[in-house]
Each structure stands twice: as C-alpha cells, then as structure tokens.
Amino acid sequence: MSYYILMGLGIAVLLAFFIHYLIKFIKHKSLYPFMPFKYNFRRRRVTFAKTLELLSDRKAKTIIETGTSRKGLSATRGDGAGTFVFGKWAMQNNAKLFSVDIDKDAVQECKVEVENQNLQDTVTVLLDDSLNFLANYKDQVDFLYLDSYDYSRTDTAIQIASQEHHLKEFKAIESRLHKDTIVLIDDCGLPGGGKGKTVVSYMEQKGWKILIDAYQILLVHNDSL
Numbered sequence: 001m002s003y004y005i006l007m008g009l010g011i012a013v014l015l016a017f018f019i020h021y022l023i024k025f026i027k028h029k030s031l032y033p034f035m036p037f038k039y040n041f042r043r044r045r046v047t048f049a050k051t052l053e054l055l056s057d058r059k060a061k062t063i064i065e066t067g068t069s070r071k072g073l074s075a076t077r078g079d080g081a082g083t084f085v086f087g088k089w090a091m092q093n094n095a096k097l098f099s100v101d102i103d104k105d106a107v108q109e110c111k112v113e114v115e116n117q118n119l120q121d122t123v124t125v126l127l128d129d130s131l132n133f134l135a136n137y138k139d140q141v142d143f144l145y146l147d148s149y150d151y152s153r154t155d156t157a158i159q160i161a162s163q164e165h166h167l168k169e170f171k172a173i174e175s176r177l178h179k180d181t182i183v184l185i186d187d188c189g190l191p192g193g194g195k196g197k198t199v200v201s202y203m204e205q206k207g208w209k210i211l212i213d214a215y216q217i218l219l220v221h222n223d224s225l
C-alpha cells in the first residue's frame with residue numbers, strides 16, 4: 001500500500017516539475033536565433049522582432065536611443081536591453097547606434113557592457129540630456145527609440161512629466177526624420193497611457209501610423225507605406 005502511495009507522490013512531483021517548466025518555456029519570449037535563446041524579451045518580443053525586420057527592410061544606418069541600457073544586457077526582461085539588441089543589429093549591418101543618457105552611472109554601466117559585447121565600434125553611449133543631444137544632432141535618423149524619463153504606474157505627476165518629455169524628444173529631432181524612419185516608444189502599455197500617450201497623438205496628427213500597439217508602440221510614416 002505505502003509503495004503505491006510513494007509511487008503516486010513521485011509521479012505527482014514529476015508532473016508538477018514538468019508543468020512548471022512547460023509554463024516557463026511557453027512564457028519565455030526569446031529573439032532566437034538573433035539573440036541567444038536564454039534572453040527573455042517578454043512583452044517587448046513582438047515589437048523588437050518587427051523593428052528588427054523593418055531595420056533590415058529599410059536598410060537603416062543611423063539609430064538613436066534615448067535612455068540607455070543601464071543594466072547592460074542582463075535586463076532584457078526589465079528595461080529591455082535595447083542598446084544591445086539594436087546595437088548588435090547595427091554591428092551586423094554596418095550601421096551606427098547612439099544611446100544618450102542623463103545619468104552617469106547608467107552611461108558607465110552601459111559602456112562596460114558595450115565593451116564586453118565588442119560593440120565599441122558601433123555603439124556610442126553619451127552622457128547628456130536627451131533634449132540637448134537631439135536638438136544638436138545634425139544627421140538624418142533612420143530609427144528613433146524613445147525610452148528615457150522613467151514612467152510611474154501610480155504617480156500622475158511623473159506620468160505627465162514623462163509623457164511631455166517624450167513629446168519634447170520627438171519634436172527636438174523631428175526635422176531629422178524622413179519618410180522611412182522607424183519610431184519605437186517603450187513602456188506604453190501602462191496605467192495612464194505610458195510614455196507614448198502624448199507623443200503618439202502628436203505623431204498621428206503629423207502623418208505617422210501605428211504598426212503595433214502593444215507594450216511598446218511601433219510607428220512608421222504613412223508616406224512609407
């Protein structure tokens with residue numbers, strides 16, 4: 001009798017392990033084979049994948065990211081590690097990525113990882129206010145990734161400040177965008193509308209079209225469609 005109970009318990013434990021790892025596997029959103037399978041991009045996978053496809057289709061050469069990957073490549077689930085995803089794409093496609101951040105520790109952390117990933121000839125990490133950097137940037141931009149001023153799920157004042165900052169970023173660089181420019185905005189699917197709420201409304205009035213509206217919002221110009 002106890003033999004059957006032990007066997008039943010054993011099977012139940014094995015089954016629980018199996019289900020646990022099956023759920024983990026299903027929830028794991030990798031960008032494999034572009035990035036190693038172990039990296040989980042979760043809610044950004046769909047928009048990152050489409051952006052990578054567009055970057056290749058449109059032969060992007062210049063990428064700007066506001067808000068750098070302050071935790072290196074380890075934060076694919078949290079911040080997204082965009083500097084390294086798009087930096088890797090840029091390296092493989094002879095493009096350049098400029099990532100600007102106002103926080104010196106974030107810049108320092110990111111620079112270390114840029115070296116670790118051997119991206120130093122492709123990715124430039126700059127310490128500056130994004131608004132200042134964008135206003136002084138003189139070349140055309142093929143891909144703009146807006147992901148700076150940290151958003152809050154609960155604090156309305158921070159939500160509005162973040163939304164206004166991302167609108168200002170867009171306006172500061174707008175004259176450097178062209179009909180094939182790709183724009184991605186992070187942290188949109190959040191209470192209060194996320195980082196993109198104000199800037200996306202403005203962009204839509206200016207002829208931009210939403211391609212994907214998920215956790216991130218991906219836009220291209222109507223003239224490119």
Ligand SMILES: C[S@@+](CC[C@H](N)C(=O)[O-])C[C@H]1O[C@@H](n2cnc3c(N)ncnc32)[C@H](O)[C@@H]1O
Pocket residue numbers: 065066067068069070075079080081082083100101102103106128129130131147148149150
């Ligand atoms: C969410 S993180 C960026 C994550 C990164 N894009 C990634 O994919 O891993 C936001 C960053 O924006 C930076 N930031 C906030 N305000 C800024 C500003 N005015 N100019 C530039 N960077 C700013 C913060 O210091 C922080 O490091």
